[in-house]
Amino acid sequence: MHGTDWRVWFALEEERKEPGRERDHQTTTMDLHILDHRLRVTSISKNGLENYTHPLIKLIFLRNRTRCKFFSLTETPENYTVVLDEEGFKELQASEDLQVEGSVWLPLNVVSNGNASSSSQAVGVTKIARSVIAPLAQQHVSVFMLSTYQTDFILVKEKDLSVVIGTLEEEFDIFREVGGESVPVHSPCEPNGFQKNGKEALQPTVHPVLIPLNQFCVMSLDPDTLPAIATTLIDVLFYSNSPKEGASSAPSPPELDRVKFFSFSLIDGYISLVMDTEAQRQFPADLLFTSSSGELWRMVRIGGQPLGFDECGIVAQISQPLAESDISAYYISTFSFDHALVPEEDIVSVTAVLQQQRKEPAAS
Amino acid sequence: MHGTDWRVWFALEEERKEPGRERDHQTTTMDLHILDHRLRVTSISKNGLENYTHPLIKLIFLRNRTRCKFFSLTETPENYTVVLDEEGFKELQASEDLQVEGSVWLPLNVVSNGNASSSSQAVGVTKIARSVIAPLAQQHVSVFMLSTYQTDFILVKEKDLSVVIGTLEEEFDIFREVGGESVPVHSPCEPNGFQKNGKEALQPTVHPVLIPLNQFCVMSLDPDTLPAIATTLIDVLFYSNSPKEGASSAPSPPELDRVKFFSFSLIDGYISLVMDTEAQRQFPADLLFTSSSGELWRMVRIGGQPLGFDECGIVAQISQPLAESDISAYYISTFSFDHALVPEEDIVSVTAVLQQQRKEPAAS
Numbered sequence: 001m002h003g004t005d006w007r008v009w010f011a012l013e014e015e016r017k018e019p020g021r022e023r024d025h026q027t028t029t030m031d032l033h034i035l036d037h038r039l040r041v042t043s044i045s046k047n048g049l050e051n052y053t054h055p056l057i058k059l060i061f062l063r064n065r066t067r068c069k070f071f072s073l074t075e076t077p078e079n080y081t082v083v084l085d086e087e088g089f090k091e092l093q094a095s096e097d098l099q100v101e102g103s104v105w106l107p108l109n110v111v112s113n114g115n116a117s118s119s120s121q122a123v124g125v126t127k128i129a130r131s132v133i134a135p136l137a138q139q140h141v142s143v144f145m146l147s148t149y150q151t152d153f154i155l156v157k158e159k160d161l162s163v164v165i166g167t168l169e170e171e172f173d174i175f176r177e178v179g180g181e182s183v184p185v186h187s188p189c190e191p192n193g194f195q196k197n198g199k200e201a202l203q204p205t206v207h208p209v210l211i212p213l214n215q216f217c218v219m220s221l222d223p224d225t226l227p228a229i230a231t232t233l234i235d236v237l238f239y240s241n242s243p244k245e246g247a248s249s250a251p252s253p254p255e256l257d258r259v260k261f262f263s264f265s266l267i268d269g270y271i272s273l274v275m276d277t278e279a280q281r282q283f284p285a286d287l288l289f290t291s292s293s294g295e296l297w298r299m300v301r302i303g304g305q306p307l308g309f310d311e312c313g314i315v316a317q318i319s320q321p322l323a324e325s326d327i328s329a330y331y332i333s334t335f336s337f338d339h340a341l342v343p344e345e346d347i348v349s350v351t352a353v354l355q356q357q358r359k360e361p362a363a364s
Numbered sequence: 365m366h367g368t369d370w371r372v373w374f375a376l377e378e379e380r381k382e383p384g385r386e387r388d389h390q391t392t393t394m395d396l397h398i399l400d401h402r403l404r405v406t407s408i409s410k411n412g413l414e415n416y417t418h419p420l421i422k423l424i425f426l427r428n429r430t431r432c433k434f435f436s437l438t439e440t441p442e443n444y445t446v447v448l449d450e451e452g453f454k455e456l457q458a459s460e461d462l463q464v465e466g467s468v469w470l471p472l473n474v475v476s477n478g479n480a481s482s483s484s485q486a487v488g489v490t491k492i493a494r495s496v497i498a499p500l501a502q503q504h505v506s507v508f509m510l511s512t513y514q515t516d517f518i519l520v521k522e523k524d525l526s527v528v529i530g531t532l533e534e535e536f537d538i539f540r541e542v543g544g545e546s547v548p549v550h551s552p553c554e555p556n557g558f559q560k561n562g563k564e565a566l567q568p569t570v571h572p573v574l575i576p577l578n579q580f581c582v583m584s585l586d587p588d589t590l591p592a593i594a595t596t597l598i599d600v601l602f603y604s605n606s607p608k609e610g611a612s613s614a615p616s617p618p619e620l621d622r623v624k625f626f627s628f629s630l631i632d633g634y635i636s637l638v639m640d641t642e643a644q645r646q647f648p649a650d651l652l653f654t655s656s657s658g659e660l661w662r663m664v665r666i667g668g669q670p671l672g673f674d675e676c677g678i679v680a681q682i683s684q685p686l687a688e689s690d691i692s693a694y695y696i697s698t699f700s701f702d703h704a705l706v707p708e709e710d711i712v713s714v715t716a717v718l719q720q721q722r723k724e725p726a727a728s
Contacts, residue, residue, distance in 0.1 A: 053421065054414035058603060061595045065603055227595040231425045234594075239422060239429055 031111040032172035033182065037070040039155060040089045041101040041144060043335035044080040048097020053238055055091035059084065060266060061230055066091065070107070072146055072265035073237070074334050081334035083146060099335065101309050105144060105155040125152055125331035129319035131171050137316040139167045145315050147330035148265050148272035149220040162187065206317060206358050208304040211351060212259035214276035215296040216341055218330055219288040221271045232283050236262060261299065261339065263332055274332065274341070297330065297341035300350060306336040314338055321353045395475040396536035397546065401434040403519060404453045405465040405508060407699035408444040412461020417602055419455035423448065424630060425594055430455065434471070436510060436629035437601065438698050445698035447510060463699065465673050469508060469519040489516055489695040493683035495535050501677040503531045509679050511694035512629050512636035513584040526551065570681060570722050572668040575715060576623035578640035579660040580705055582694055583652040585635045596647050600626060625663065625703065627696055638696065661694065661705040664714060670700040678702055685717045
């Protein structure tokens with residue numbers, strides 16, 4: 001861990017705990033950091049996971065054996081999405097079970113570093129909906145979101161970086177992390193050289209959504225206690241689809257209206273876990289922690305057909321109405337679909353908003 | 365665990381702790397149990413191990429997910445020897461990295477159940493050298509030995525079982541464990557129907573031996589604390605041949621005159637570990653335990669060329685001189701070679717005995 005990251009993370013932690021200190025995007029000089037990771041977005045087929053047990057266990061549990069600093073694994077009913085840096089990526093042998101998105105992706109991170117007061121209590125992707133997500137959608141930049149317990153990573157394609165900088169530099173001081181240093185960056189051309197789209201109406205495709213019944217928790221764990229949950233985590237990640245032989249009772253039938261979703265990330269030494277309450281019960285209660293409010297989250301899965309990686313505005317489709325209603329949300333993109341997690345008590349209003357949106361797509 | 369096993373194991377534990385209670389083989393009615401496991405002896409190539417990470421981690425750590433009750437994994441410089449019952453074996457997919465010995469093997473176990481005094485303090489294979497190992501060698505029965513922290517398993521081929529029973533029933537009360545019951549067994553024919561070899565001289569091939577410099581420990585672990593060493597054990601078993609990326613200093617060069625040897629077994633709920641002192645230092649000191657004497661062991665590796673599975677008398681070649689000198693020994697057969705572990709303080713005399721034997725093979 002280099003010093004800069006600690007500062008960034010500390011600021012973020014504070015922000016999550018004290019949302020009142022968060023800056024309003026309209027008054028801001030917030031910082032945007034382009035982190036020092038070159039990421040690949042990959043997918044492992046359901047049946048192929050066991051062939052990747054060896055490298056994945058190394059990346060998750062054996063920090064001494066890898067230089068990988070950015071690792072995320074998310075199980076969905078369709079596949080396992082693995083997002084990881086180049087050091088991690090070289091551990092994954094090519095096979096017919098591994099799909100690799102062609103781009104290099106760079107993670108962006110918004111850092112609030114001041115004392116400004118905010119009108120919004122919402123956290124997560126909601127907080128950056130107007131300042132980051134909407135402008136990028138308007139400039140036709142596709143994003144891949146990865147919310148964790150600690151922060152929200154906005155992944156953009158490396159080839160889009162100059163457009164990203166040109167789009168966001170009015171709103172943010174932009175820094176690029178290079179070997180532990182934060183280097184200010186500006187649009188490569190003169191200030192007006194970047195040709196922005198005008199304030200044209202943003203009309204993203206409205207994708208169908210699915211709202212499963214599971215309740216989710218977003219949790220973290222002291223990395224030093226990761227070994228203590230290793231066998232449970234291995235069981236849940238790698239063996240949850242095989243039957244329990246020792247169980248005396250018959251396995252409970254899969255519930256309709258629930259969706260398998262489990263996400264683990266280990267990024268710059270920080271662990272984040274997203275799981276439903278059923279998975280949570282398998283872990284020792286005293287090691288995983290969540291925010292003091294201990295709230296539960298419901299999922300909105302976005303997409304009827306796999307979304308691909310080129311369409312822009314998908315995150316905006318969800319985050320804008322959430323921002324209008326000031327509803328917090330985590331947002332996790334995967335290889336096939338996107339997933340927003342909203343507070344359980346807000347799911348009814350979120351559902352209403354999204355149904356309304358399907359009927360009459362809103363102009364921005 | 366069924367009740368019978370508990371009794372057997374308890375008796376064995378007592379015996380290990382109080383060698384004075386052990387019966388002398390000449391005065392005995394010791395019991396021999398044919399355990400209720402049908403075993404396969406397999407070998408995984410060094411480079412192929414990672415392809416078997418998924419099933420092996422399941423067999424080692426996830427007792428709820430498997431019915432396998434007999435599992436042993438031993439790393440040697442040549443390969444990984446995996447001995448396991450049929451429930452475990454069906455987890456291992458065929459591949460060019462997996463060699464499978466053709467026979468079904470049955471584990472035998474000697475149980476001392478009485479109060480007779482003994483002239484011998486030695487434990488392990490030494491204790492059964494005269495009563496089991498020598499007679500089986502004389503009847504051309506090949507054995508595959510597997511000593512653990514708790515006991516010594518003598519594996520014989522299922523097809524040799526009637527010869528084994530005929531050979532050993534004079535010396536032992538023989539029981540077959542069937543579904544938790546101990547059923548007395550006798551030679552299938554009338555007492556004299558089994559044609560024994562006479563008291564002809566036993567002259568096994570004398571194999572070259574290798575005596576590496578490592579010091580070994582034979583240890584155990586409460587199965588409930590296995591999760592606490594999971595990441596260390598996974599690291600040692602599955603990743604010890606890949607470099608440590610995080611290590612600041614260069615890896616130490618492999619020492620000449622040392623041999624890689626690490627054995628883990630989980631048999632009927634009991635864990636046994638054999639490792640050298642270098643591997644031991646990677647484990648938390650408070651979880652693994654060894655006998656109160658805490659002694660260290662030196663290895664005698666038997667065989668210049670891989671031994672195969674048909675030759676008989678290999679174990680006898682080592683265990684008889686040890687019995688004559690009353691030196692304890694663990695004995696672990698692997699796919700390629702056999703390994704005896706003798707107390708560190710006895711290695712000089714053992715070496716002398718074996719050198720003598722090479723010059724003039726002893727008649728029994």
